[in-house]
Amino acid sequence: MNKIVLKGDIVFTPDKDNFKTYKNSYLVAEEGKVIGIYRKLKEEFKSYPIKDFTEKLIIPGFVDIHLHAPQYPNRGLGYDEELIPWLDTYTFPEEAKYDDLDYAKKVYKRVVKDLWRHGTTSAIVYSSIYKESTKLLMELFIEANLRAYIGKVNMDRNTSDKLKEDTEKSLLDTEEIILEYKDRSTLVKPIITPRFVPTCTSDLMEGLGNLAMKYGIPVQSHLSENRQEVEWVNRLHPDLKDYASVYNEYNLFGQTKTIMAHCIYNTQEEMDLMAKNQVFAAHCPYSNYNLSSGIMPVRKFLDRGIPVGLGSDISGGHSLSIPNIMVGAIQASKMKWLHTNKGLKPLTSSEAFFLGTKGGGSFFGKVGSFEEGYALDALIIDDSTLGDTEGLSLEERVQRFIYIGDDRNIVEIYVEGKKVDEPM
Amino acid sequence: MNKIVLKGDIVFTPDKDNFKTYKNSYLVAEEGKVIGIYRKLKEEFKSYPIKDFTEKLIIPGFVDIHLHAPQYPNRGLGYDEELIPWLDTYTFPEEAKYDDLDYAKKVYKRVVKDLWRHGTTSAIVYSSIYKESTKLLMELFIEANLRAYIGKVNMDRNTSDKLKEDTEKSLLDTEEIILEYKDRSTLVKPIITPRFVPTCTSDLMEGLGNLAMKYGIPVQSHLSENRQEVEWVNRLHPDLKDYASVYNEYNLFGQTKTIMAHCIYNTQEEMDLMAKNQVFAAHCPYSNYNLSSGIMPVRKFLDRGIPVGLGSDISGGHSLSIPNIMVGAIQASKMKWLHTNKGLKPLTSSEAFFLGTKGGGSFFGKVGSFEEGYALDALIIDDSTLGDTEGLSLEERVQRFIYIGDDRNIVEIYVEGKKVDEPM
Numbered sequence A, B: 001m002n003k004i005v006l007k008g009d010i011v012f013t014p015d016k017d018n019f020k021t022y023k024n025s026y027l028v029a030e031e032g033k034v035i036g037i038y039r040k041l042k043e044e045f046k047s048y049p050i051k052d053f054t055e056k057l058i059i060p061g062f063v064d065i066h067l068h069a070p071q072y073p074n075r076g077l078g079y080d081e082e083l084i085p086w087l088d089t090y091t092f093p094e095e096a097k098y099d100d101l102d103y104a105k106k107v108y109k110r111v112v113k114d115l116w117r118h119g120t121t122s123a124i125v126y127s128s129i130y131k132e133s134t135k136l137l138m139e140l141f142i143e144a145n146l147r148a149y150i151g152k153v154n155m156d157r158n159t160s161d162k163l164k165e166d167t168e169k170s171l172l173d174t175e176e177i178i179l180e181y182k183d184r185s186t187l188v189k190p191i192i193t194p195r196f197v198p199t200c201t202s203d204l205m206e207g208l209g210n211l212a213m214k215y216g217i218p219v220q221s222h223l224s225e226n227r228q229e230v231e232w233v234n235r236l237h238p239d240l241k242d243y244a245s246v247y248n249e250y251n252l253f254g255q256t257k258t259i260m261a262h263c264i265y266n267t268q269e270e271m272d273l274m275a276k277n278q279v280f281a282a283h284c285p286y287s288n289y290n291l292s293s294g295i296m297p298v299r300k301f302l303d304r305g306i307p308v309g310l311g312s313d314i315s316g317g318h319s320l321s322i323p324n325i326m327v328g329a330i331q332a333s334k335m336k337w338l339h340t341n342k343g344l345k346p347l348t349s350s351e352a353f354f355l356g357t358k359g360g361g362s363f364f365g366k367v368g369s370f371e372e373g374y375a376l377d378a379l380i381i382d383d384s385t386l387g388d389t390e391g392l393s394l395e396e397r398v399q400r401f402i403y404i405g406d407d408r409n410i411v412e413i414y415v416e417g418k419k420v421d422e423p424m
Helices: A070-072 A083-099 A101-117 A131-144 A167-181 A202-214 A227-236 A243-249 A269-278 A285-290 A296-302 A322-339 A350-363 A394-404 B069-074 B083-099 B101-117 B131-144 B167-182 B202-215 B228-238 B243-249 B270-278 B285-290 B299-305 B321-341 B349-364 B394-404
Strands: A005-014 A018-030 A033-038 A050-060 A061-067 A120-126 A147-151 A189-190 A220-221 A258-262 A280-283 A307-309 A378-381 A410-415 B003-014 B018-030 B032-038 B050-060 B062-068 B120-125 B147-151 B188-190 B221-225 B258-262 B280-285 B308-310 B379-382 B410-414
Touching: A005 A378, A005 A394, A018 A050, A033 B050, A050 A147, A050 A350, A050 A394, A050 A410, A061 A070, A061 A258, A061 A280, A061 A307, A061 A322, A061 A350, A061 B270, A070 A083, A070 A101, A070 A120, A083 A101, A083 A227, A101 A131, A101 A296, A120 A131, A120 A350, A120 A410, A131 A167, A131 A189, A131 B280, A147 A307, A147 A350, A147 B069, A167 A350, A167 A410, A189 A378, A202 A243, A227 A243, A243 A258, A243 A269, A269 B032, A269 B280, A280 A296, A280 A350, A280 B147, A285 A322, A285 B321, A296 A307, A296 A322, A296 B243, A307 A322, A307 A350, A350 A394, A350 B258, A378 B032, A394 B410, A410 B299, B003 B131, B003 B349, B003 B379, B003 B394, B018 B050, B018 B120, B018 B349, B032 B069, B050 B243, B050 B349, B050 B394, B050 B410, B062 B131, B062 B258, B062 B280, B062 B321, B062 B349, B069 B083, B069 B101, B069 B120, B083 B131, B083 B228, B083 B243, B101 B120, B101 B131, B120 B131, B120 B349, B120 B410, B131 B147, B131 B167, B131 B188, B147 B349, B167 B202, B202 B243, B243 B258, B270 B299, B280 B349, B285 B321, B299 B308, B299 B321, B308 B349, B321 B349, B321 B394
Parallel strands: A005 A050, A061 A120, A120 A147, A147 A189, A220 A258, A258 A280, A280 A307, B003 B050, B062 B120, B120 B147, B147 B188, B221 B258, B258 B280, B280 B308
Antiparallel strands: A005 A018, A018 A033, A050 A378, A378 A410, B003 B018, B018 B032, B050 B379, B379 B410
C-alpha cells in the first residue's frame, strides 16, 4: 500500500472563511488520500515513510480551472485590444498552428512544465480544434502525473476559415477522444468544450450536449465576458431568454458537471440557474483586466452558493501563477466594493486561497483540501527567503507567500501522495 | 575619460506615445551620459570598450518614485485593512523599530539588494523618523551605486507616542541630514518628507517649507489617497480650501521640486495647481488596490501635463517590481475606462513604460531615457526564457517581458555608465 507522512507547517481552507493551521504536524495519507493530520504522530503511522519539511509550509496544490494551452506563446501580447478583435488578431492565428504536431509538442511541453513549476497540480484546459494535438496534450499531462481535464475545442461558425470545423467531423472527433480517454487515466480526463455560443451552431451544441449526456462527460465554455459578446449572443439566439439559456437549451449547463468562464455580466436569472444547476464559475481576474472586460461580482456568486474557482485564462491572462491570481481576485473585489458603494464585500485572503484550491478543486471531486478522504495534492513552500517568520502566524506566512512569493519558493510537489518531478 | 558602448536591441520611450527601438545597435556613453545610438558604430567610438549584448534587450533602468524602506518587512501583510487602521496596526509599530540601528541595517540592506535585483536604478524613498538609520540608508544607497532621494519622515501629531516627534527636534534633525548629505554624493540626495498633513502640525510644515526653500531641497508627501483621509484633512484645516492648499500654504507644493503620492481623490482645482507648480504625482496602483483606496484617474493627470511616475509604495504595495506595477497601472486604467463609460482612455504599454522610466526619472533630471545627454542607467534583459523571439518586434518583446518576465531576466545593470554589482 502506498503510504506517506508529510511533516511541517500545514495550512488549508476547508471552508472559505477560515484558514486551518497545524504548526509542526504530520499529514498522513494512504493510497494517495488523506487519513488525517496529527500534532503527534500516532503509533500506527510510525512505520510510514516520513518526509520531514519542518519549518516549511505544506499547502494544497493549486487548481486552475480555466486556461487555453495553445495560447501560451501569446502571453503578454495584444492587451491593447478587447475580446473580439483580440480573438481575431492574436488568438485564432496562433490556435491555427496546432495541426502541426511538432509545434504543438514544443509549446505543450512548456505549458505542462510551467504549470508544474507554479504548483498547479490540477488544471482544466482548452486545447485547439485539432484532435491529434489534443491527444498529445492529454498524454503529456498523463506523463507528468498532473491532474487535468482537457477539452478539444469545437467551433463551426464565426471563426477563421482554417479553424471552422465541419459540424459532423467536430462531433466525431470529440467522440473519438472521449472513447479513447475516458478511462485511460485516473488523473487526466476529457471535457466537452464548445468554445462559446458565437462560434457554435445549434446543431453542434445539440450534438455536444448529447455526447455529454451519453458518456457522462463534463462541459466547459465561456459566459458573459464582454458586453459586445453578450449582445452578439442575443442577436444570434433571439428566441432564447439569455446567454445561459442557450447552453441550457442544449444540455450544456449543469446537466453534467459544467464550468463557465468569466461570468461578468450575468443577469440575476442566469445566476439563479447556475446555482440551481451547480454550474461552476471560473473567475479570471487578470484576463478580465487585460482585455478590459470588467470585474466579476464574485461576492454575488459566493452568496448564492454557486461554486467558484480561479482561472489563469492564459493568454487573456498573462500569469500562470494561481497565487498571483488570488491577489488579482482580492484586488478586483476591492475595486468592486468601492464601485458598489461598499455593497459587495471584498474577498478575504482565506476566501481567495479557498477559490484557488478547494473551490476549483471540487470540480475534480475531493481535491484542494487536506480533510480526510481528500487527494493528497500538496506543495512544500520554503518561505525563508521572504523575510523573518518569527512572530508571524502560519496564516500570515501563507498570505505573505501569496503576495510576494513565486515559483522559487515551491520546493516539492505531490499529487495523489506521490512526489511529482519536473516534467521532461 | 569613462567611456562605454552597449551593443544589443535598444528600446526606450522618449515620449509616452511611442517606443523607440533600435535592433542590434550601439549605445555610446561618455562620463556616464548618452552620446548617441548608432546602427553602425562610428569610427571615433571604435576604441571604446564594447559590451556585446547581441540578441538581448537594453532598456532604461526602472524608476520607483514612492516607497517606504522601513515597511519592507510588512510586504504581503495586513491588506484586509484600509489606510488609517493599516497605519495604526501594521505600519507605525514596524517603523518604531528603526531607532535600532542593527535592525535597520538588516532590513535596509535587503531593501537595497532587492531594488537592485528588480532593476530599479533610481528610487525615491521614505525612511522612518529616525535620523541615524536614515543616514545609514543613505550610505547603503551610496555604497550600492544606485540613484536615490531619501527622506527622513517628519511627524509631530496623530501617530503613536513613540513616533511623535518634538517639532523643533524634527526640524533640527532634518537640517542636520540636509547639511551632511546635500553634497555628499552625486547619486544620493536628501528629500524633505512630511509624512502627510494629518501627522504634521502647521509649525512643522512651516519649518519644513522654510528648509526646502533655504537649501533648495525637494519635497515628498502623500495626497488624497483615501476618502476618510481627505475628510480628516478638511477637518484639521477648515481654513484652507483643500488638501493640496495645505501643502501649498507652507511652500511644500512645487516651490521646490515636489512629489505627491496617490492623488486618487484630487479636485479639479488641486490638479490645476499641480499642473501650474509642476508637482509630480506618484501613481501606486497596487497599493491603491491592496488598501482599497481606489483608482487614480491617471489619464486626467497626463492630459493636464502633470508629471507622473510610478511607485511601488512598499508596503501598501506588495511588489517592488516596476514592470509588475506597469501592468497594474495599465489594468487599473482599463477598469477606470469602463467605470467612466469609456471616458478616460486606458494606458497603452508605451505609456506605462514611460511612467516607470522617463516619467518618474525626470524628477532626477535627465534620467530614464537614452536620448543624448541622459544618464546611462540601463538594464540588460535576456528574454530568451520567455518564449520565441522570432517574428516579434522589439516593442512586443519588451511588452512580453513586462507582463511575464521577472528579476531573473535582468542580467546586468548599469548606472551612470558603470556596471552595478549586487550590493553586499
